[in-house]
Each structure stands twice: as C-alpha cells, then as structure tokens.
Amino acid sequence: MKRFNQLKKAVLTAFALCLFILGPTVDAATWTITYPRPIDDSDARTQYPIALLKLALDKTGVNYELRPSDRILLTGKAMRQLRENREVNVVWSMTDSQREKELTPIRIPIAKGLIGLRVFVINQSKKAKFDGVLSLNDMRKLVPVQGEEWPDTKILQANGFNVFTVPEFREAYDMIKQGKGDFFPRSVMEVNAELEAQGRRNNLYLEPAMALYYPTAMYYFVSSSNKTLANLIETGLNRAIEDGSFDALFESTYAPILASLRVNERKIYTLENPLLPIETPLTNSALWYKRTMDASKK
Template identity: 25%
Template sequence: MSNIKTSARTVAAVLLVLMMGPFCANIARAQSSASPDPAHHVIEIKLADLNDDNPLIDYRKAVLELAMRATGKRFSIKGCQVADVATSDQRYVQLIQAGQYCNLMTTSAGSSMTRGLEGIPFPIYLGGGGYRVLMANAASLQRARDIRTLDDLRRFRIGSGIGWTDTHIMQANGLDVVQGNYLNLFEMLKARRFDFYNRSVFEASGELETYDRDHQLAIVPDLVLYYPVDLFFYTTPGRDDIRDALLDGLRKIHRSGELAELIRQHRSTRQARQLLKSTHPRVIVLNNDRLTPLERKAIETYRLDWFK
C-alpha cells in the first residue's frame, strides 16, 4: 500500500512539473523582456545652453556628437527642457544635479559650482582654454607695449566677471581685478574704469564685432596670458552611462586625431590657433590652485601644442 501511495505522489509531482513548465517559461520570458538590453539602451543627453547660433556653444555640441559617435553607442542630444529665458550657470548646475530637465553642461574646470556634479576629466580644448588675451582701450593699448612679466601686469587694473574662475585665478596671482557684469565690462573698459579686460583667445574677436561697433577697443597684440584651465563636461551624479561613454569617446577622438582636426577646422577655434601660431607672443604664465587633482591631471595629459 505504501508503494502505491509513493508511486501516486511521484506521478502527481511529474504532472505538476509538466503543467508548470510553460507557466515558468512565460514568466522567464517576461522578466527577460523587462530587463534593459545594453545593446538597445539609448543614452539621452539633455545639454545645457544648446544654441547653434553661438560658435562657441556650437563647438561644444560638435565635440559631444563626435565623441558619442566614436563610442558606437546609441544616443540622442537635445537642449534642456526649461523655460525660454536667460539661465545662469548656477541655475544649470541645480537642474543638472536634479537630472530631470538637464543632465550635461560645459564650464570651466576649477569652478566651485560644479563640486556637486560628476566631472568628465577631459579638456575639450586640449589646453587651449587657458590662453587669454587682453582687450584694451586706446590709452591702455599704448601702455601695454612695456608689459613683459607678471610683475609688470600687476601695475594695471583688469576687468573680469563677478565670481568667475578667471577672477579668482588672477586675484590669487596678485593682480588688481575689477569685477562687473559681463556686458557692462565692455562699457567700463571704454570708460577707463580699468585698463584691460581678460578674454579667452576664442572669444575676443567675436566680442569686438558685437560689443564695440564704434571701434574704441582693441586686442593687445603679441601678448598672451596662460594658466592651466579648460572647459570640461559635467553630468548628473549617478549617470554613469553618460560619464563612461563620453569619457571613452573623448579619449578615442583624441587618439584618432579627430578632435585636433575639429579644432583646426571649426569656425570658433581656427582663427585663434592661427593667431597663436603666427604672432609668437609674449606669454605670461599664472598659477591656478583651484583645479581638482583629476582636472589638473587631465589638462596635463590631453594637450595640443597651440603654437604649432
């Protein structure tokens, strides 16, 4: 009798397994389809300040697209989903920390604003962001001829934006800095409130065309400031997919020479490089103690000789 009961239980167990088989398979298939497939994952990038009319911002987008294509991953790029009003870098930082409407921005390395973001340790200008020129009025342009050293420069007053990384760097190097709103600084220079306005080698020519229609200002010829700084991408904390893919892509386009070629060809950078190559300027070097160790190492590692 015991053997009969055992056999019955065995048969029942086998039947139960056979009946449950398709059900378990369906569950497994459902779970499989619900799991993200890395091969089909689209990296959605929401870039701050996406303005194709500005050559400088267009360059950032061009670098981003070139790097992401080099990864072979699927991606999309669109602007931040915020109201169509002027948005400060500080506001973009807050939006990117949250990650809902923005998840990527570019700004100067060493900024205290970005400490809460995930930095991608790669300088998008290959060190070129550290080259600065001085915008002058008629009086200071004449006096600039005698500037040869940092001590010479300390005798002048230099305009710079409120809270800018450049402002902190110049102050730390003992320079007399007058701070103001970006647009107001052009008028302040014309009014001789200070002697020079420190500008990026990529920015100065275009700014003169836009903000000096009456030709009261000029770039000091044959004089360049340099301090180790550049623009970096910063993303939302926890967005490892963006950080890892973008860093991989940036390294690839650096190794392949595609990034250097973009710098040679892009409308925002080609004239600046030609200027540095052709003039053999006096170069005054400033220290920058605001970089994180990761930012400093990246600027030292990924470099382009801007004078060749």
Template identity: 30%
Template sequence: MLALLGWLGKACALDVYTIDMNSSKSSYAESHVLNLLHAALDASSARYGPYQLHVAQVRMERDRLLLEMLKGDMVNLSGQVTSIEWEQKLIPIRIPIDKGITCYRIGLIDGRNQAEFSAIRTLAQLKRVPLGSGRQWSSTMTYRQAGFNVVEGTVGMHSMLAAGRFRFFPRAIDEAFHERDASLAFFPTVAVESSLALYVPLPRYFFIGGGQQRLAQRLEYGLQRLIADGGYDRIFHAAYDELIEKAGLRKRRIFRIDNPLLSPQTPLSNKAYWYVP
C-alpha cells in the same frame, strides 16, 4: 502595436543628453562643442547604443546652472571652465574640451592704450593693470590669488571696460574676437590687445549632472575613442587653427600664472590632452 512602438521608441532613447546654451557663447565655441560632442557620442554608439542630444533653450547664470545641473531635469550636460565646486558636486570628464586653448587668455582693451600693453615685459607689470573678471567665474579667484588688481562685474563688462573701470579684460581667443565684433557698434574703442597673453591653468570640461553615471561613462569612452583615432585633434584643429593664427598666439609674450585651486586630478601630464603654441 502602437504600444509596442512607443516602448521601442523609449528604449531607443536610452541615453538623453541636454546641454545648456551657456556652453556655446560664441559661434566658434558652439560649432566646436557640438561637433566634438556628436563625434564622441557617435563613437560610443557601438558599445552603448542610440542616444538623443538636445540643447536647452535657456541661458542661465553659472550659479543657477549648477542648481539645475544637480537636478538633471532641464539640463544634465554642460561644457564649463572647471572649479572645485563643480568637480565636487557634478561628474567631471577630465578631458579638456578644447585641448586647453581656453587656458590662453588674450585681452580686450581700449585700443588707445595698446602702447601701454606693448611696453609690458614682466608679469609684475601686468598685475598692476586693473583687470576685469565676472563675479561667478572660476578664473576670478585665480587672478586674485595670483596678485592681480581685479575689478569684478556681473553684467555689462564691456561697458565697464569702455568706461575705464578696468583696463584689461582677459578672454579666451574665440571669445575675444566674437565679443569685440559684437560690441563695436556700442563701444567703438574696444579692441583685441595684440602683444601678450596669459596662461591660466583652468581647463574646460564636460560636466554631467543629476548623478547620471552612465551618461558620464559613455561620453568619456567616446572621447577616449576619438583621442585614440586622431579625431579629437582633427576636430580641434578644424575649429581653432584659423583663430590661433588670427590671434597671433605663437608670437605673443605669454605670462604664466599658477592656479592653487586646481584639482590634483587635473591630467596635466597627459600631453595628448593639451595644445602648446
């Protein structure tokens, strides 16, 4: 009897997802990512059966995370800004996790420089401002190819900003407020820039590792079910409407840059996938 129960337990745990902690760098992103993920997997249960979802209790730099994702043992699911390498080596689910809100970047700055940014009226002017970006980030090459003056870092980006190594640090709207609040005690001049935003076409997808096609098919099916019944939009608005208002995104001057590195398979024409201020 015990052997039978053990077998049944394994059968019920057919689909096991383990997401990395890096997918949730702020409380805003964490609640949204996990809420969307649970909802999508629940929506797929009638067709695919039960599942288990775990959060790997370790944070990894992006390069190491990719290696672990390829193995699929420690972690087999991640919500990340896309890149050609990740789309080629892993299984991308090309539905933006957050309706592309990540594509809108507002800046962390030294608050004493706000007047400088308020005076910027053209993309060419903004490109002359030294911009900070992480060495392993998908966005870094995009900024370089667009002609920005990019200063790369690995750790301590907020201390580099406070020290004047660069003057503009573009972040997704949830990251900007979370990081500003977290760094104020150490860097009291760091502020969220209030007048402009960058639109960088770099969607954030769920990626499946370890060649686990069934897990990818199931998650995409669940996401499509949510889109069809309106759940995708409801979860997005519950997570982001307050932040969008706080950021004043609709009132900002939005400068758009091209991304020649974006996959031709990016579903830019599917209006259901994207938020427009």
C-alpha cells in the same frame, strides 16, 4: 532575499551601462541629452563643444537626441541647475575644485587647455598703458575685469591682481567700453566671436603682443548622480582621441583662430592656478595644446 535583490539591482545597473558602451550592437531607446541654450543660437563659442559632444556620442553608437534647454542659461545658472538635475544634464565649463566636488567631471580637456590662454580686450584709450608692460609685475599693476562666479577671478586674485568683478561677461564688455578696469582677459577660444558680436563701431581693441596663461581645463560636467552619462561621454571622447577625429576637429576649429591671433608671436606670462584639482591629467601631453604647455614664466 535582501541580498538577492541587491545582486539583481547591481546586475541590471551593469547591463544598462553595457547598453551605452557597446553602442552599435544594441538597439536601445533614444536618450535626450540637454545642454544650456546660449544667448544666441548662432554663437560661435558653442559650436565646437556641441560638435565634439556629438562626435563623442556618435562614437558610442547610442541613440540620442542632443538639444538646447528651453531657456537661455548662462554658466553659473546652468551649473546650479545641473547640480539639482533640472533643465540640463550636461554643461561644459572651466574646472575648479569646488565644481568637481559638486558635479562629475569628464577629465578630458575638450579644448586642450586653450581656455587658460588669455588675450586682452582693452579700451583704445588705454593702449599706452600696455606699452609699459615688460614683466608680470608690470602686468599686476593693471586691473582686469572678470565675472563674479568665474574660477578665473580667484586665479587672478591669487596671482596678485586687483580684479574688478561684474555679474556676467556682457557687462564686462560694457565696463571696458566705459574705461572701467584696464583689460578683459578672454580665452583665445572666445575672443574673436565675442568681438565680432560687439560690432565694428566701438572703442574696443585687442592688445596685439601679450597673453596670460594658467593651466586649466574645460570639461564636460554631468550630475553627480548620472555616472552612466559620464561613462558614455568619456568612452566616446577616448574613442575619438584614439582614431584621430578629436584632434582633427580641434585643429580645423582652432588652428585658424590661433594663427589670426598670432599666438606664437605673443609674450606669454604664466600664472599659477591654486584652484586646479590634483586629478587634472597634466602629465598626459596628448590632451594639451603644445604651445600653452611650453609657455615659460616671464
């Protein structure tokens, strides 16, 4: 009887998974999928991850409701809540080995590695410091500002930087405005929207000629106990890759931003990433933005 019950449970679990994967052929109940509410619901940085998640879910044909959490959740808090199966059941964030141990990553880089391509927000009074940067060793003499719990902080430290840390990104902007630290490395995905939100009348300045790059990925993460949702999102993303809709959304979102930042004209200094899990699909060139992957170490 015990063996029969185990078999019955396995069959039911497999059937439930099929309901998700088969999608259009099944009239299933509506699934509520909750993501972290941003500080501002109009935050441009969240528009692409949400749009891509909707695209992936649509590709599976399941009935779903995608909605933000009831309260604002910054990344660190959102990841903790996700581990405890509270408030949210999907979060997108940069990966590292610890996060992949505690949660289930869907190992498809949703922004093709752009999260690791960093331009520099600086105080206008410090422009001259960057005129003297001719090598990565010169860059290491400058002090970057980063968040206390961010994987980026450990990556920069492992590459010889003395990092000034703050609890969250708004405080990092405050530090730069006050002239503390030398630069705030921000992903090309984020920087335009963030500077726009800071307003025009301030002493912030986007350094125009350089960037840092380290190989990393932004993934969707779900709870380690929610394999069905992980399979659902992965299936939808793969279908979007196969039919070209993933790339179309990526290009329409980021091509204008990359052009405005003149990424192809910048000198890019490439760093090592000791936090990168070995499972990261670096060899699948279709998943990565080509300019960042071709960046040479200088």
